[in-house]
Amino acid sequence: xxxxxxxxxxxxxxxxxxxxxxxxxxxxxxxxxxxxxxxxxxxxxxxxxxxxxxxxxxxxxxxxxxxxxxxxxxxxxxxxxxxxxxxxxxxxxxxxxxxxxxxxxxxxxxxxxxxxxxxxxxxxxxxxxxxxxxxxxxxxxxxxxxxxxxxxxxxxxxxxxxxxxxxxxxxxxxxxxxxxxxxxxxxxxxxxxxxxxxxxxxxxxxxxxxxxxxxxxxxxxxxxxxxxxxxxxxxxxxxxxxxxxxxxxxxxxxxxxxxxxxxxxxxxxxxxxxxxxxxxxxxxxxxxxxxxxxxxxxxxxxxxxxxxxxxxxxxxxxxxxxxxxxxxxxxxxxxxxxxxxxxxxxxxxxxxxxxx
Numbered sequence: 173x174x175x176x177x178x179x180x181x182x183x184x185x186x187x188x189x190x191x192x193x194x195x196x197x198x199x200x201x202x203x204x205x206x207x208x209x210x211x212x213x214x215x216x217x218x219x220x221x222x223x224x225x226x227x228x229x230x231x232x233x234x235x236x237x238x239x240x241x242x243x244x245x246x247x248x249x250x251x252x253x254x255x256x257x258x259x260x261x262x263x264x265x266x267x268x269x270x271x272x273x274x275x276x277x278x279x280x281x282x283x284x285x286x287x288x289x290x291x292x293x294x295x296x297x298x299x300x301x302x303x304x305x306x307x308x309x310x311x312x313x314x315x316x317x318x319x320x321x322x323x324x325x326x327x328x329x330x331x332x333x334x335x336x337x338x339x340x341x342x343x344x345x346x347x348x349x350x351x352x353x354x355x356x357x358x359x360x361x362x363x364x365x366x367x368x369x370x371x372x373x374x375x376x377x378x379x380x381x382x383x384x385x386x387x388x389x390x391x392x393x394x395x396x397x398x399x400x401x402x403x404x405x406x407x408x409x410x411x412x413x414x415x416x417x418x419x420x421x422x423x424x425x426x427x428x429x430x431x432x433x434x435x436x437x438x439x440x441x442x443x444x445x446x447x448x449x450x451x452x453x454x455x456x457x458x459x460x461x462x463x464x465x466x467x468x469x470x471x472x473x474x475x476x477x478x479x480x481x482x483x484x485x486x487x488x489x490x491x492x493x494x495x496x497x498x499x500x501x502x503x504x505x506x507x508x509x510x511x512x513x514x515x516x517x518x519x520x521x522x523x524x525x526x527x528x
Contacts, residue, residue, distance in 0.1 A: 208242075210299055210458045212289050212472035214249065214281070215423075216274070216306055221281040223249050223259050225268045225472070227291055241266060246292040252303065255279055259289070283308040283347075287474050299468055302457040306474035307424035308347035310354055315341050315403070315420050315480045319490075322405065335408040337489075340400045343422060345390045347476075353390030355430040359421040360386070360404050363523055365414035366512050369496055374512035375519050375526065380406055380418070385437035389430065412489035417525060418482040429473035431455060481525065 212225035227242040247259040247268040257279040262269040274281060281287075286303035293299075317339045324334045339360075345353040360380040367373050381404055388398065403420070425433065435454045460466040486492075496509035508515045 208293075208297070208299065208466070208468045210289075210291055210301075210468055210470040210472070212301070212470075214287055214304075214306060214472075214474040216281055216283060216474075216476040218274075220271050220273050222271045223257070223269070223289075225259055225289060225291065226266075227268065227293075230469075242293065244294045246290075248290045249279075250288050250290060251279070252286050282306065283476055289472050297463070297466065298461045299458055300461050301472035302428075302459075304429065304457070304472060304474045305426055307354065307426055307476065308350065309422055309424040309476040309478050310344040310347045310350075310356070312420065312422040312478040312480055313342045313344065315339055315482060316400070317482070317484075319408065320405075336405045337408055337412075337484075338405050339403045339418075339420070341403045341420065341422075342397075342399050343401070344397050345388075345393065346396055347424065353393060353396065354424040355390055355427065356388045357423050357425055357430075357433055358386040358403060359419075359423075361419045361421070362406075362411060362416055363419075363526075364411040364416040365526075366410070366495055366508070366515065366518070367414060368512040369509050370511065372512050372520065374515060375521065375523055376411075376512075376515050377517040377519075378411070380404060385433055385440060387425075387430065387433055387437060408489060408492055410492060410495035412484055413486060413492045413494045415486060415526075415528070416484045416489070417523075418484060419479060420482070421477055421479045423475040423477050425475065426473060428455070428457065429471065429475075432457075432471045432473075483527065 207230045209228045209230060210225065212223070215222050225247050227245050227247070229240055229242055243261065243265055245261075245268065247261075249257040249259055249270075255278070257270065257272065259268045259270045261267075272279065272281070283306050286305045288301045288303045290301075291299040317337045320336055320338050321333050322336050324332050326332055341358070343356070345356070347354055362378050362380055364376055364378070365373060366376055384404070386403060388401070406418075432455050439454065454469070456467075456469050456471055458468040458470050458472065460468060496512075498507065498509050501507075506514065512518055513520065
């Protein structure tokens with residue numbers, strides 16, 4: 173049976189944006205009811221490294237497969253020598269997280285070294301990932317943007333036009349000291365300001381174009397850098413009306429991790445029509461150590477990040493229209509314009525990086 177399943181990936185340490193939530197809708201993938209899903213990532217930073225693991229279980233609800241967070245698990249990060257780093261449950265009980273300094277004397281995190289995770293559930297099931305080599309990442313040198321009027325197909329099938337910002341990246345394809353090009357994945361997040369009608373000011377964190385997976389297969393290319401590489405188109409709308417910071421994060425993937433994300437990309441792009449290629453199976457490097465028949469889904473990988481933060485002021489965006497006020501609706505109850513805190517990912521706390 174074809175079903176729709178949302179995998180939620182929440183990673184720690186992305187430029188101090190602790191509320192980032194990236195949901196990818198996968199169409200056409202087949203999952204077993206009550207299957208275990210484990211998503212994890214180790215990120216090497218300039219001075220600290222972070223590990224985040226999301227453990228969830230699939231269950232059927234009204235004909236759809238939905239995932240629910242699994243609490244009270246014991247999560248560990250292991251290196252090749254068997255040294256262990258505990259990954260405790262986060263305070264918000266949505267994932268397991270830890271941040272450690274790179275000079276940690278008891279557990280060293282370095283590019284080129286393999287790491288794996290272990291997840292012990294409260295019912296005794298033990299899962300372990302295959303070792304993943306921590307990949308060094310090339311320098312993300314520059315990100316630029318320009319305005320463009322692009323065609324937009326409405327839900328009714330009509331073709332209209334709207335204004336977008338087109339973002340392009342300049343980056344090396346080889347990390348320092350590397351002999352081959354890297355396989356690159358990008359993530360794009362925004363933090364924008366939104367004021368409601370009660371004079372509250374919220375700062376909203378949002379994944380840009382979350383239905384997309386941005387990849388580049390460096391080893392298949394005969395060039396050693398990308399210049400003005402088209403990255404993402406973002407509609408010019410209320411998100412730029414009161415100021416917006418855009419975060420572009422670049423990471424390198426192992427061959428296996430690239431294959432995993434490329435499978436996610438292929439399934440996310442399926443339209444459900446007869447011209448789609450057959451749905452493939454998304455690979456996993458997670459297994460039940462004691463029971464091979466208990467198949468797990470998800471992936472753990474290790475990487476380093478390079479990033480750029482762009483500040484797009486209202487005047488830079490041409491002063492687009494504010495979100496509030498909205499026309500009257502028949503909706504019962506408060507709206508975002510009544511209380512901007514109702515917006516997913518919003519906070520009244522002004523981010524440390526915010527400037528006028």
